[in-house]
Amino acid sequence: MKGINHLVLAAHNLDSIRAHYEALGFKLTASGQHPFGTGNAVIQLHGSYLELLAVTRPQDIIEHGTREFSFSAFNRDYLQRHEGFSMLVLDTGDAASDIREWTAAGLQTYAPFEFSRKARMPDGEDVMVGFSLAFVSNRLAPWLGLFACQHYRPEYYAQPQFMTHSNGAHHVDEVWISGPGALALSGYFATVTGSNAVDRQAGLISIATRFGTIKLAESDVFADSFGEAPPHPADGPHLCALTIACSKKGELPMQMLHSIGERHILPSKDCFGTVLAFRAS
Numbered sequence: 001m002k003g004i005n006h007l008v009l010a011a012h013n014l015d016s017i018r019a020h021y022e023a024l025g026f027k028l029t030a031s032g033q034h035p036f037g038t039g040n041a042v043i044q045l046h047g048s049y050l051e052l053l054a055v056t057r058p059q060d061i062i063e064h065g066t067r068e069f070s071f072s073a074f075n076r077d078y079l080q081r082h083e084g085f086s087m088l089v090l091d092t093g094d095a096a097s098d099i100r101e102w103t104a105a106g107l108q109t110y111a112p113f114e115f116s117r118k119a120r121m122p123d124g125e126d127v128m129v130g131f132s133l134a135f136v137s138n139r140l141a142p143w144l145g146l147f148a149c150q151h152y153r154p155e156y157y158a159q160p161q162f163m164t165h166s167n168g169a170h171h172v173d174e175v176w177i178s179g180p181g182a183l184a185l186s187g188y189f190a191t192v193t194g195s196n197a198v199d200r201q202a203g204l205i206s207i208a209t210r211f212g213t214i215k216l217a218e219s220d221v222f223a224d225s226f227g228e229a230p231p232h233p234a235d236g237p238h239l240c241a242l243t244i245a246c247s248k249k250g251e252l253p254m255q256m257l258h259s260i261g262e263r264h265i266l267p268s269k270d271c272f273g274t275v276l277a278f279r280a281s
Helices: 014-023 071-081 095-104 182-193 219-226
Strands: 004-010 038-044 049-055 084-091 113-120 126-137 145-151 169-178 198-201 204-208 213-217 238-246 258-260 263-266 275-280
Touching: 004 071, 004 145, 004 169, 014 038, 014 049, 038 071, 049 071, 071 084, 071 145, 084 238, 095 126, 095 145, 169 182, 169 219, 169 275, 182 198, 182 204, 182 213, 213 219, 219 238, 219 258, 219 263
Parallel strands: 004 049, 084 145, 169 213, 238 275
Antiparallel strands: 004 084, 038 049, 113 126, 126 145, 169 238, 198 204, 204 213, 258 263, 263 275
16 A cells, blocks of 8 residues: 655745745755756655645756656646646655556556656755656546655655654645545545545545545535635646644644634635645644
């Protein structure tokens, strides 16, 4: 069974989304540059991380190919529609094997993609971090980015000095997908994650992964849970919200949030097109 590895949160301006998440009490790594036109900053959590992303060098973007899925072209095109939660990334120890298994299951897969980039450690040392990516897609959800990421230097994304946040953030608890047709993706996500832990309720399907739970929700259930409709209904089923589990000792910026049940919520209009929720664990 796979787990949630990281979430891609796309914005027009990397400095702006960095400043926003810092104001929410997150500690960020230094910004990095991909060799294919996007730049990022990372919020390291326990078992997963958030990737804040923008197109920083549009001239370097790699276009989609016949059998190639382009991470940078997808995010560029996504941002031409709006900012938001563009991609869900699962963990894997063997991206090439995932592609073979997903292809055998009848899913739309693509050629493997590998790359590396420079990253700076806290002591100032420059290191190379490498990745092998396995992309998959579903025609019912064209704006829901999904892939598995094999890390060749995973320790870079689990540095203790970056995992202590003033808001108490600990790990990604939930990822919410909603919009027209969201429940029809349950078999797709069960196959991609390898999870048999699927719980079905009225208007809501929960798929437990090794790290975190994927929630497929009808629009009214999503609205009841977060106080707003899915933010981008024209996208079809899309990544709408994430819930971060927090230590009770953390200091949340409550003046920016409203509460529904156990969730303290920042609406999508105030969070670059993504509903962000915190919950004490």
